[in-house]
Amino acid sequence: MACRISELVIDAEDPGRLAAFWCDVLGYVELAREGDGSIQIGPPGVGFGGAQPTLVLNAGRNPRLGKLPLHIDVNATDRDQDAELARLLALGAVPVDVGQTGEESWHVLADPEGNEFCLLRTQLKSI
Incomplete structure (x- = not known):
């Protein structure tokens, strides 16, 4: 048995702005909005667990140091x-x-x- 990537998590200062951008780029839709400000997006009609990974945009203001x-x-x-x-x-x-x-x-x-x-x-x- 093997694993596969189910979601990618990105810390974002403005999760709504990044969710809108990546929805436009990938043709995704918003799947869930959590109380902590995080937003999950994914393929329409499929959601989490489909062939394509979902993206979770986590609310956070921790600055990145250097290249990811x-x-x-x-x-x-x-x-x-x-x-x-x-x-x-x-x-x-x-x-x-x-x-x-x-x-x-x-x-x-x-x-x-x-x-x-x-x-x-x-x-x-x-x-």
Whole structure:
């Protein structure tokens, strides 16, 4: 028997803002809102335990020190990488320079709170 990733937890100064951003990016919906301010989002009609992990945006104001050792990679499902990059930038993502050469097949971006993620080239099928 093995494990699989069921959810990813991200500390956020403004969980509502990040939940809205990631819902737009991933096509997710809000699944739950807890009394402590945390918000869980996930695929519509599936929720926790489906093929895709849910995201939990935890309310917290603990500043990060240095680069996070983990980041999210995303792939477009219904358009090419250039079109998806334009969409993500319009949603509020910003380009991040982490020392790229310009020859990479991915784009490094940050969400509205500065969490880095990468947009990969390969277009995937929707689940």
